[in-house]
Amino acid sequence: MINKGRKLLVIGAHSADFVWRCAGATAEFTRRGGNATVVALSYGERGESGELWKQAGQTEANVKRIRHEEAATAAAIVGADFIAMDLGDYPLEIGPAAMTQLVELIRKMAPDVIVTHADRDPFNPDHGAASAAVQRARMLSTGSGVASAFDIVKPSDLFLFEPHQTEMCGFVPTTYVDISEVFPLKMRAMEAMKAQQYLRQHYAERAEHRANQARRITGSKDIRHAEAFQRVYPQVIDSL
Ligand SMILES: [Zn+2]
Numbered sequence: 001m002i003n004k005g006r007k008l009l010v011i012g013a014h015s016a017d018f019v020w021r022c023a024g025a026t027a028e029f030t031r032r033g034g035n036a037t038v039v040a041l042s043y044g045e046r047g048e049s050g051e052l053w054k055q056a057g058q059t060e061a062n063v064k065r066i067r068h069e070e071a072a073t074a075a076a077i078v079g080a081d082f083i084a085m086d087l088g089d090y091p092l093e094i095g096p097a098a099m100t101q102l103v104e105l106i107r108k109m110a111p112d113v114i115v116t117h118a119d120r121d122p123f124n125p126d127h128g129a130a131s132a133a134v135q136r137a138r139m140l141s142t143g144s145g146v147a148s149a150f151d152i153v154k155p156s157d158l159f160l161f162e163p164h165q166t167e168m169c170g171f172v173p174t175t176y177v178d179i180s181e182v183f184p185l186k187m188r189a190m191e192a193m194k195a196q197q198y199l200r201q202h203y204a205e206r207a208e209h210r211a212n213q214a215r216r217i218t219g220s221k222d223i224r225h226a227e228a229f230q231r232v233y234p235q236v237i238d239s240l
Helices: 017-031 060-077 096-109 127-142 183-192 194-218
Strands: 007-012 035-040 080-084 113-116 157-161 175-178 226-231
Touching: 007 017, 007 096, 007 127, 017 035, 017 060, 017 113, 017 157, 017 175, 017 183, 017 194, 017 226, 035 060, 035 096, 060 080, 060 183, 060 194, 096 127, 113 127, 127 157, 175 194, 183 194, 194 226
Parallel strands: 007 035, 007 113, 035 080, 113 157
Antiparallel strands: 157 226, 175 226
16 A cells, blocks of 8 residues: 555635546545545535526525535545535635635645645636635645744645646646546546536546556556646655
8 A cells, every 4th residue: 555644635616626637646546545635615606516506496505515415425436535615616715714724724634745726727716716725825834844933744745636728727737647547436426526517528538638648658558547737846756
């Protein structure tokens, strides 16, 4: 179990964001014995639940209930815990209390890896806000990697998961994760997000495209599905 004792924290603006963009990497992380936690800053109840709002008599409370169930189910499929902060979406506002909550969560969990949104997303008002908040909370919980006036945890690796339209979000992949083995779990997790079924095919195809590139990069013929990530900080290794 190569990941035994290692902790992954995935933080998305909306409850389903992690499913499309890193359910595979999360499943692979837990398959190798690591612990994963998914945090949804909001349920995406206003901006990403359009299918649910087509039902007559729909209420915000009911949309949130459904979104919670779907995300918790999807997280369980890939072996992760699910935490909902329910901060509201469109707009997602991360005020001082929520920032403190986020910092405390990172400090308590002390993750080895944090994954969140790309810095900007011209198609979505909440994704960039989530990325900025997560990066700020990470720094507030780790200091600058040196002794500080407050309790700090070891700096985690920080990755950005792939946005919907990569080139518009300044996303440059630096890291591919081979999710071939766990791709059926990603499909099941995507199927659990019934309010956004229109994204399933798109992200299944994206995984094939990234796998094609991963095969070319490595020469490995076995990679059938992959997810792309952008590393924010340089990687420090013992030897080339
Ligand atoms: Zn979203």
